[in-house]
Amino acid sequence: xxxxATYSDDIDPQLSPNKSQATQPExxxxxxxxTKPKDYELCCAWxxxxxxxxxxxxxxEGTFWEQILTVxxxxxxxxxxxxxxxxxxxxxxxxxxxxxxxxxxxxxxQFNQSGASVKDQLNRAL
Numbered sequence: 001x002x003x004x005a006t007y008s009d010d011i012d013p014q015l016s017p018n019k020s021q022a023t024q025p026e027x028x029x030x031x032x033x034x035t036k037p038k039d040y041e042l043c044c045a046w047x048x049x050x051x052x053x054x055x056x057x058x059x060x061e062g063t064f065w066e067q068i069l070t071v072x073x074x075x076x077x078x079x080x081x082x083x084x085x086x087x088x089x090x091x092x093x094x095x096x097x098x099x100x101x102x103x104x105x106x107x108x109x110q111f112n113q114s115g116a117s118v119k120d121q122l123n124r125a126l
Contacts, residue, residue, distance in 0.1 A: 034089050038076055042086055042094060045071035101125065 034042075049055065049067045059067075065083040072086060104125040116124075 034093070039089070039094055041072055041075040042068075042090060043098075044075065045069075045086075046090065 045068045069083040108121045108125045
């Protein structure tokens with residue numbers, strides 16, 4: 001007790017964890033918000049870069065996403081998004097949704113409904 005009694009006068013009450021100020025959570029900065037039009041442009045940029053025969057898919061990951069960034073910013077110049085942000089949006093939100101839709105399309109295609117067009121099958125998958 002002697003040790004704590006000696007140094008208790010040195011404790012700053014403003015730094016005490018019991019203050020309500022110290023218990024309030026710190027505001028976190030959120031990244032850019034993606035909307036449907038932004039996701040659409042991201043998809044268009046991804047397809048354009050992926051399907052470009054002059055570039056091909058045999059390129060480094062960083063180069064690939066920098067090219068997507070360039071195409072994306074031609075369509076959506078503001079706000080400026082870093083390539084890493086686009087990549088995360090693609091990987092965490094867009095790609096899983098596309099994969100789920102492709103699974104639905106494959107499942108509908110397995111029914112092989114007589115007389116159904118590709119458009120009919122896509123509508124059924126939706």
